[in-house]
Amino acid sequence: MHFQQLAYFVAVAEARHFTRAAEEVHVSQPSLSQQIKALENELGAELFSRARGNIALTDAGEALLPLARRILADADTARHEVQELVQLRRGRIRLGATPSVCTGLLPEVLRAFHNAHPGIQLLIEEGGSHDLVRQLARGALDLALLVLPLPAASPALTTVELLHEDLVVVSSASRPAPGRQGSLCVADLENEPLVMFRHGYDLRELTVAACRAEGFEPSFTVEGGEMDAVLGFVRAGLGIAVVPHMVAVRVGQGLRTTPLAPPGLRRTIALAHRSDVEPPRAARELQRMLLGAGPPAVPPAAGGQGPAGG
Numbered sequence: 001m002h003f004q005q006l007a008y009f010v011a012v013a014e015a016r017h018f019t020r021a022a023e024e025v026h027v028s029q030p031s032l033s034q035q036i037k038a039l040e041n042e043l044g045a046e047l048f049s050r051a052r053g054n055i056a057l058t059d060a061g062e063a064l065l066p067l068a069r070r071i072l073a074d075a076d077t078a079r080h081e082v083q084e085l086v087q088l089r090r091g092r093i094r095l096g097a098t099p100s101v102c103t104g105l106l107p108e109v110l111r112a113f114h115n116a117h118p119g120i121q122l123l124i125e126e127g128g129s130h131d132l133v134r135q136l137a138r139g140a141l142d143l144a145l146l147v148l149p150l151p152a153a154s155p156a157l158t159t160v161e162l163l164h165e166d167l168v169v170v171s172s173a174s175r176p177a178p179g180r181q182g183s184l185c186v187a188d189l190e191n192e193p194l195v196m197f198r199h200g201y202d203l204r205e206l207t208v209a210a211c212r213a214e215g216f217e218p219s220f221t222v223e224g225g226e227m228d229a230v231l232g233f234v235r236a237g238l239g240i241a242v243v244p245h246m247v248a249v250r251v252g253q254g255l256r257t258t259p260l261a262p263p264g265l266r267r268t269i270a271l272a273h274r275s276d277v278e279p280p281r282a283a284r285e286l287q288r289m290l291l292g293a294g295p296p297a298v299p300p301a302a303g304g305q306g307p308a309g310g
Contacts, residue, residue: 001039001042001043003071003072003075004035005035005036005038005039005042006039006068006071006072007025007072008021008025008027008032008035008036008039009036009039009047009061009064009065009068010065010068010069010072011024011025011032012032012036012048012055013048013057013061013065016054016055016056017055018032018033018036018055036048043060043064045058045060046058046060046061047060047061047064048061066138069138069139070137070138070139072139073138073139073140074139074277076139077139077142077277077280080092080280088117088119088120088281088282088285089117089119090119090120091119091120091121091280091281091282092120092121092122092123092280092282093120093121093122093123093142093143093280093282093283093286094123094125094140094141094142094143094283095122095123095124095125095141095142095143095144095145095283095286096124096125096126096127096132096135096136096141096143096144096145096146097124097125097126097132097144097145098126098127098128098129098132098145098146098147098201098202098269099126099201099226099227100203100227100243100244100246100247101145101246101269102124102126103227103246103247103250104244104246104247104249104250105145105163105246105269105293106124106145108293109286109289109290109293110122112289113285113286113289117282117285120282125140125141127200128200128201128202129146129147129150129202130200131200132144132146133146133150133157133272136157136272136273136274137274139274139277142273142279142280142283143271143272143273143279143283143286143287144271144272144273145162145269145270145271145272145290146159146269146270146271146272147202147206147267147268147269147270148161148267148268148269148270150272156274156275156276157272157273157274157275158272158273158274158275159270159271159272160270160271160272160291161268161269161270162269162270162271162290162291163268163269164266164267164268164269165244165245165246165266165267165268165269166244166245166259166260166264166265166266167203167206167207167242167243167244167245167260167264167265167266167267168242168243168244168245168248168257168258168259168260169184169189169240169241169242169243169257169258169259169260170231170234170240170241170243170248170251170255170256170257170258171234171240171255171256171258172234172235172236172237172254172255172256173253173254173255173256174237174254175237177256177258178192178240178258179258183258183259183260183261184258184259184260184261185260185261186210186211186213186214186260186264186265187214187216189207189211189214189218189240189242190211190214190216190218190219192219192239192240193219193220193221193238193239193240194207194218194219194220194221194239194240194241194242195220195221195222195223195225195230195233195234195238195239195240195241196208196218196220196222196223196224196225196230196241197224197225197226197227197230197241198223198224198225198226199224202267203242203243203244206242206265206267207242207265210265220239221233221238221239222238222239227243227247230243231243231247231251231255234255235254235255242260242265244267271287271290271291273287
């Protein structure tokens with residue numbers, strides 16, 4: 001079994017077409033077919049069914065596909081690791097992070113890392129923790145910043161807690177403040193229209209779970225946005241939203257921040273990588289900087305119209 005054969009197999013599995021797959025891997029179609037046949041002979045099982053021109057994975061092919069992707073990703077990581085110079089002048093880092101962490105924590109850390117190691121390519125993948133865990137398992141990421149606890153069916157990951165953060169409520173500065181005496185309880189959200197993130201956001205799951213724990217289903221005026229869209233909808237007065245403190249302190253003009261009364265809501269951000277593969281050298285250096293960074297700095301509020309408190 002050769003890496004080239006696995007690469008051809010993955011190309012056909014994704015394209016579901018031998019000719020298109022051959023074009024993608026820059027080889028002739030007969031050569032690709034010959035290598036796939038050799039792989040099938042080596043494994044003792046057919047990997048594709050080819051009925052009436054339709055290409056589909058057999059059970060053996062379905063079983064091999066995630067393993068082949070992982071093997072190829074690990075080989076690619078090894079190649080880049082070997083190619084790195086000891087002085088960290090070359091290389092790349094594939095880092096996954098939730099959108100709010102990309103907004104609040106990463107910019108300053110990545111700026112410092114880039115200044116120290118300008119030759120390192122930084123590839124950032126935004127997504128919810130569930131998606132990032134899958135990317136780590138596939139070998140598509142070196143590191144990921146996730147929200148704990150991890151999904152129950154998570155693969156073997158090594159996680160280190162990075163920070164604990166309060167969640168706060170943002171509302172339009174042009175509308176009356178929600179709650180009373182400058183704070184809200186989770187139970188108060190029952191009477192407030194919420195602007196809710198799309199499915200896949202950890203904040204959505206956390207907020208909905210907290211509301212249900214108080215015995216009610218939250219009411220959404222707008223549902224399905226990304227972080228910037230949600231803040232824009234709130235600024236327009238369509239409802240309120242529960243967001244991390246690190247985001248709230250950077251929302252700018254037109255929004256007000258209200259803390260949640262104790263016990264409030266908190267989340268834990270952790271840095272994770274696969275337990276069976278040590279991250280590349282450059283990723284380990286970024287990991288060291290992230291672990292030493294601490295919570296992001298809080299900028300001052302602007303004239304009372306921006307965020308206050310929280």
